[in-house]
Amino acid sequence: VAVVELEEQPGLRLLTNIVGCPPREVAIDMPVQVEFVERGAVFVPVFRPTT
Amino acid sequence: VTERFEQSCIISGIGQSDVGRRLTRSIMALTLDACVGAIADAGLQPADIDGVISWPGAVSRAEGLAPSSPGSSGPGVHSVIDALRLQTNWHYAGPETPGMLASVIQACMAVASGMCRHVLVYRALNEATAWRRVAERISADSEGVTGAMQWMLPFGAFSGPNWMALNARRHMHEYGTTREQIAQVSLNARRNAALNPKAVLRDELTLDTYLAAPMISDPLCLYDCDIAVDGATAVVVSHVSHAADSPNPPVRVEAVGSALHGRASWDQWEDMTTTAASSAGAHLWSRTDLKPSDVDVAQLYDGFTVLTLFWLEGLQFCGKGESGAFVEGGERISLHGELPLSTSGGQLSGGRLHSFGHLYEACVQLRGAAGERQVPGAKVAAVSAGAGPLASCLLLTSS
Numbered sequence: 001v002a003v004v005e006l007e008e009q010p011g012l013r014l015l016t017n018i019v020g021c022p023p024r025e026v027a028i029d030m031p032v033q034v035e036f037v038e039r040g041a042v043f044v045p046v047f048r049p050t051t
Numbered sequence: 052v053t054e055r056f057e058q059s060c061i062i063s064g065i066g067q068s069d070v071g072r073r074l075t076r077s078i079m080a081l082t083l084d085a086c087v088g089a090i091a092d093a094g095l096q097p098a099d100i101d102g103v104i105s106w107p108g109a110v111s112r113a114e115g116l117a118p119s120s121p122g123s124s125g126p127g128v129h130s131v132i133d134a135l136r137l138q139t140n141w142h143y144a145g146p147e148t149p150g151m152l153a154s155v156i157q158a159c160m161a162v163a164s165g166m167c168r169h170v171l172v173y174r175a176l177n178e179a180t181a182w183r184r185v186a187e188r189i190s191a192d193s194e195g196v197t198g199a200m201q202w203m204l205p206f207g208a209f210s211g212p213n214w215m216a217l218n219a220r221r222h223m224h225e226y227g228t229t230r231e232q233i234a235q236v237s238l239n240a241r242r243n244a245a246l247n248p249k250a251v252l253r254d255e256l257t258l259d260t261y262l263a264a265p266m267i268s269d270p271l272c273l274y275d276c277d278i279a280v281d282g283a284t285a286v287v288v289s290h291v292s293h294a295a296d297s298p299n300p301p302v303r304v305e306a307v308g309s310a311l312h313g314r315a316s317w318d319q320w321e322d323m324t325t326t327a328a329s330s331a332g333a334h335l336w337s338r339t340d341l342k343p344s345d346v347d348v349a350q351l352y353d354g355f356t357v358l359t360l361f362w363l364e365g366l367q368f369c370g371k372g373e374s375g376a377f378v379e380g381g382e383r384i385s386l387h388g389e390l391p392l393s394t395s396g397g398q399l400s401g402g403r404l405h406s407f408g409h410l411y412e413a414c415v416q417l418r419g420a421a422g423e424r425q426v427p428g429a430k431v432a433a434v435s436a437g438a439g440p441l442a443s444c445l446l447l448t449s450s
Contacts, residue, residue, distance in 0.1 A: 001208040001268075003217050003318060015214075015318040017206045023269070028224045044205045 004032060004047050020048040055338050056163035057156070061301040062447070063169070063289035064093025065414045070249045070282035070402050071179070078177040079126050081283040083134055086173055089285035094298040095169055100287070101140045102167030103128045106154040106174055108144025116199050116315060116440050117146035118210060122181025123405075125174065125283065141166045149309040149331065150437030151406040152445055156307045158288035168290050174407035175283035182279060199317055211354060212276055214317045215438055216268035219357040221323040223270065228360070228375030230270060234261045235381040236356040236392075237274045237399050243386060244396025246424035251280055252400040275356040280402030284411050294450060300418045305431070306446040308335025317439040324372065326358070327442035328365030328435065335433075335444050336367060343367045346446075347429040348416045349390055350409035352436050353397040362435045366444065391426045406436030410445070417449040 006012045018026050019035070032047035066088025068081035090097055109127030110119050128144045131137075141161050148154070151174060158170035196204050208214060222228045238258065244250035256274065264273040294301045312330035314320050320327075336343070343366060351362040360374035368390060369377040378384050384392035395401045395412035402408065413432035415421045435444035 001206050001213055001217065003323070011321075013319055015203050015206055015208055015217075028221065039205060042205075046206075 002026060002047070014045060017046045018049070019046045055306065057159045057304040057307045057338070059163045059291050060159040060288055060304045061291050061294055061297070061450075062286050062304065062414055063293055063297045063301050064089040064091070064095065064287035064299070065411055066090070066092055066285045067411050068283045070251065070280050070404065072251055072280060073179050073183065074177075074281040078175055078281070078283070079130065079134065081177070081281060082126050082131060082173060082175040085175070085283040085285040086131060086135065086171055089171065089287050092299055093169065093287040093289060094296060095287065097135045097137055100135075100137050100169050100171050102158065102161050102170035103132055103137060103139055103142040104154045104158050104161070104170055104172050105131070105144040106148065106151045107146030110146055115147045116317065119146070120178070120210070121185045122178035122279070123176055125176055131173070137171075141170075148443075149311055149327070150441035150443040152410065152434065152436040152443035153309060155286065155288060155410065155445060156309055156443060159304055159307065162288055162290050169293070170288045171285060172288055173283060173285035174405055176403065176405055177281040178279035178403065179281050203318065211438055212268040212271050215355050215357060216271045218323050218326065218361070219270050222357065222360065222372070222375075225324050226372035226375060230262065231258065232375035232379045233270075233275065233356050233360065234258055235378040235384065236353060236359045237261060239378075239381050239384050240353065240393045240397040240399040240401070243394050243424055244400035246422070247395045247401060250396035250401040252278060252396070271355055271357065274399070277354050277398035277403040278400070280404065282402060282404050284404055284407035286410065286414070301450050302414045302417050303448045303450055304445060305341060305448045306335050306339035308332055308338070308444040309442070310334035311440060311442070313440070315440050320440060325365065326361045326438055327440050328362045328437070328444075331435070331437075331442035331444050332362070332365035332367060335446055339446055341431060341446065346390065346431050346433045348394055348413065348426050349392050349433045350394065350397070350413045350435075351392060351433070352406055352409065352438065353393055353399050354403065354438055356399065358438050359392070365442070366433055366435065386424060386426060394421065394424050394426060406434070409434050409436070413447050417447060
């Protein structure tokens with residue numbers, strides 16, 4: 001799990017998951033982009049590192 | 052500092068049930084052991100008790116910020132009042148407070164306001180037994196998961212270590228805090244537990260064993276997490292005028308801290324290198340002429356090691372970001388150090404009595420009754436409870 005702060009609204013944070021990146025390579029201040037994954041009846045926001 | 056309400060209160064009695072990994076007795080039996088023990092220890096009869104307060108009460112789901120999980124509640128106050136046939140002027144239990152020691156603070160309010168003279172306060176858990184029988188930690192009904200959980204559970208962040216590991220990582224990032232430093236909180240607890248016959252984990256713990264342990268929620272490993280037990284603890288909060296009649300040395304309540312100055316949220320708290328310990332700690336010191344350097348023993352919350360670091364900074368035993376260096380090597384926080392910490396073994400090695408183990412130990416130390424682990428001449432004790440947005444703390448003194 002990670003806490004992501006939105007560039008578009010500083011101070012707004014989401015507790016979320018980082019996808020597309022091995023946990024060991026996740027780092028503080030890494031830029032990420034939102035995507036949505038279907039979990040049951042809802043879509044939840046997760047984040048993928050931008051390259 | 053003018054007179055504060057808490058200064059008209061004493062802890063006149065303390066009681067604790069057996070503490071163990073899987074006790075065969077019911078949580079009600081353990082709770083009554085603790086309550087009856089505390090009442091007798093205060094030199095009172097059940098008929099003298101006119102108030103009862105507990106945290107969190109008989110709750111079965113987490114609507115607010117306080118996690119609720121099997122075995123973490125214990126009997127509610129109505130059950131205890133009925134079992135002991137108490138006649139109360141005030142009773143209360145609820146989770147939406149500044150953490151577990153809010154129950155003691157509220158008892159002080161009840162006594163200082165004249166509503167009550169002797170308030171029984173207790174905290175009971177049987178998580179060790181309960182978790183053996185249940186498969187699901189989080190309860191949901193037809194409305195699904197509500198409260199703070201609905202924002203965290205979908206991402207697999209289902210309990211404290213997941214949430215506080217993020218703060219731990221941020222602290223390491225900002226201040227260079229290391230796992231070796233954090234480990235000292237756990238190693239210190241284990242050393243002290245060896246001197247406490249009621250502690251559940253008493254075998255030697257080395258830094259190598261700590262570093263080799265499995266991760267629970269990186270950077271928090273197995274030994275950064277406290278251990279579930281069955282056990283109950285109770286205290287009696289009385290008016291200071293009872294001090295002369297108290298058969299055991301009364302413990303004075305010098306100051307309380309409960310301020311929540313920040314977002315009331317686990318994940319929206321502004322400064323991730325802190326918790327509500329920072330505002331509760333500052334609140335406590337605003338209510339007394341004593342200073343952090345006057346504290347002889349500190350029983351700081353250690354549901355996870357890193358929470359103790361947040362409390363060391365929040366209660367201003369060191370500067371912001373300096374707690375890693377403060378505990379480095381472990382000497383300063385040892386029984387013979389400058390600030391003996393978690394002298395009973397805490398929750399990490401003694402068992403998760405949810406801050407009431409710390410409260411009990413603080414009273415034992417101030418009474419000079421801690422035997423082999425007694426800090427000589429302990430006169431001032433700090434006790435704290437809570438993580439994230441939940442924080443309450445007490446400054447206690449011997450009379």
